[in-house]
Amino acid sequence: MKEAGIALDEPVNIFISGVTLRDGLDLMLLPFGLDYVAEHGVVHVTTKVVADQKLKIEIHTNLTSPQENPEELIELITTLVEPDSWAQLGGRGVIRPYKNGLIILQTQRTHHKISQFLTALKEAE
Incomplete structure (x- = not known):
């Protein structure tokens, strides 16, 4: 994510309720150009480019x-x-x-x- 200019220690705060985890992650990550991939029961936050690969x-x-x-x-x-x-x-x-x-x-x-x-x-x- 460093290559994409995203600091790993940048705080992200979001307060929501009544949404699925999938929708919550989208609301939190997509504005930053980030995405996630679930593998072996673990959610990995990454760039959209990496997730699309x-x-x-x-x-x-x-x-x-x-x-x-x-x-x-x-x-x-x-x-x-x-x-x-x-x-x-x-x-x-x-x-x-x-x-x-x-x-x-x-x-x-x-x-x-x-x-x-x-x-x-x-x-x-």
């Missing part, structure tokens, strides 16, 4: 029935959820059909947005 694989199952074409769902996700983060537009994210679901390589932040999107789709059915 850490990709992980998640498998989403039971999204499509065997007779459905998953390409429509892939198109929706890559068009509506962080479009610039996908490989076809120069990003690093990858999404592929896997059995009746999807296997996705993306940042933690984008994975969270994908999960929210998929939940909203299911609720709209």
